[in-house]
Amino acid sequence: VLYFADSLGSMDAVQTSRTIGVLRREWNGPLGIHTHDNMGRALVNSLQAMEDGVSWIDGTVAGMGRGPGNAKTEHLVIEVAERRHTPLDVAPLLSLVERWFRPLQLEYGWGTNAYYYLAGKFGIHPTYVQSMLTDARFAGEDVLAVLDFLRRSGGQRFSAEALETGRSFYDEKPS
Structure with a gap:
């Protein structure tokens, strides 16, 4: 798997697609993406990458990550289930977020601003x-x-x- 990251959290969906296009011209293997949520675009860019054929999409529960954090796993699974027309019981994941991760987020202060x-x-x-x-x-x-x-x-x-x-x-x- 060849990964690329939006380390500055500044890419938009068009730039994400362009980057994937450049990588596809030189790499025939699977691609992965790691997005940061500085500008609130981690989810959109991850979904764009999925539409463009990227098979490895990183996410973290409650966006847990340094600074502004990453694409939120709970948002990704909801969107992926909808796109694939797959039933989803998201309640256990959301319960995990609220019980364990929200207090950590408040304590450590990750998330965009x-x-x-x-x-x-x-x-x-x-x-x-x-x-x-x-x-x-x-x-x-x-x-x-x-x-x-x-x-x-x-x-x-x-x-x-x-x-x-x-x-x-x-x-x-x-x-």
């Missing part, structure tokens, strides 16, 4: 957002200022030095 969305939109590595959200030195306007700095200077790869430069670059609110 406006900062991850902006990072995805600007092609900025999500570790920047994750680092800022867990650092008391960053208030909301600081996060926005650093994202603006990274948008202009390039933030596709995480660098602690770039994060510190962005933090010290702005003394005022972002433009």
Whole structure:
């Protein structure tokens, strides 16, 4: 299986299809996709990949994953069952989500938000957002200022030095 990942969580369905097309020209084996939910597109991109013939689709219960998380397994199984016209008893899975995973999500704080969305939109590595959200030195306007700095200077790869430069670059609110 050859996997590809939307590591920045910024792809849309058209870009997903294009990527699959490029991979298909060079690879005859099975394909897999791993999506991140920075912009709330993990499910849509996973379903697009399935329509385009990708046979391995990653998902995690309640989207559990670093930062904004991944495609939610519970959403994927509902959509796949509908597309395949297969009966589905989703109650046990949803019970598992509510009983065990929702408390973990509240404790560890994964899931998308406006900062991850902006990072995805600007092609900025999500570790920047994750680092800022867990650092008391960053208030909301600081996060926005650093994202603006990274948008202009390039933030596709995480660098602690770039994060510190962005933090010290702005003394005022972002433009």
